[in-house]
Amino acid sequence: MAKALIVYATITGNNQMVADILADQLDELGVDAVETEMSQTDPSDFQDYDICIVCVYTYDEGALPEEGMDFFEDLADTDLTGKYYTVLGSGDTYYGKFYNVAVDKFDKQFASTGAKLATDCLKIELEPDEYDIMNIAKVAKEISTKL
Numbered sequence: 315m316a317k318a319l320i321v322y323a324t325i326t327g328n329n330q331m332v333a334d335i336l337a338d339q340l341d342e343l344g345v346d347a348v349e350t351e352m353s354q355t356d357p358s359d360f361q362d363y364d365i366c367i368v369c370v371y372t373y374d375e376g377a378l379p380e381e382g383m384d385f386f387e388d389l390a391d392t393d394l395t396g397k398y399y400t401v402l403g404s405g406d407t408y409y410g411k412f413y414n415v416a417v418d419k420f421d422k423q424f425a426s427t428g429a430k431l432a433t434d435c436l437k438i439e440l441e442p443d444e445y446d447i448m449n450i451a452k453v454a455k456e457i458s459t460k461l
């Protein structure tokens with residue numbers, strides 16, 4: 315059975331909700347999905363999985379979560395050759411050009427690991443609604459077809 319690790323960072327729960335929805339969808343498609351919180355995770359943990367996923371919030375006008383800085387920096391030095399990745403994020407369009415910037419930063423960081431993008435990164439506005447849930451389901455489907 316293919317395995318996915320979903321690493322999330324959250325303050326108010328939206329990104330954990332995104333991670334939960336994606337994990338449920340992946341499980342339904344026969345992918346064993348495990349969730350962990352970013353500050354409790356080392357990027358080398360991804361080496362035991364086929365799919366590497368990050369669900370992350372953006373803070374302070376384009377900043378990464380402070381509790382995720384070590385994870386972010388160590389990710390660049392982690393060899394994930396042969397694996398797939400994608401990044402999801404809940405942010406707030408109120409922040410204009412800084413909307414979900416952490417998603418783009420993680421996307422770039424994954425590029426240096428050797429992992430391949432499984433499906434386009436997904437940006438979500440605040441708490442996922444029906445439309446977002448549909449898009450998360452599409453992400454899960456695309457991921458499952460790569461395996």
Ligand SMILES: Cc1cc2nc3c(=O)[nH]c(=O)nc-3n(C[C@H](O)[C@H](O)[C@H](O)COP(=O)(O)O)c2cc1C
Nearest residue numbers: 324325326327328329371374375376405406413414
């Ligand atoms: C002080 C502050 C700064 C924020 N800065 C940004 C930002 O630059 N870009 C963005 O997209 N969202 C920004 N947000 C919104 C959060 O990313 C958004 O509420 C997100 O859904 C929180 O995720 P969480 O519920 O998983 O903690 C900010 C929120 C706060 C409180």
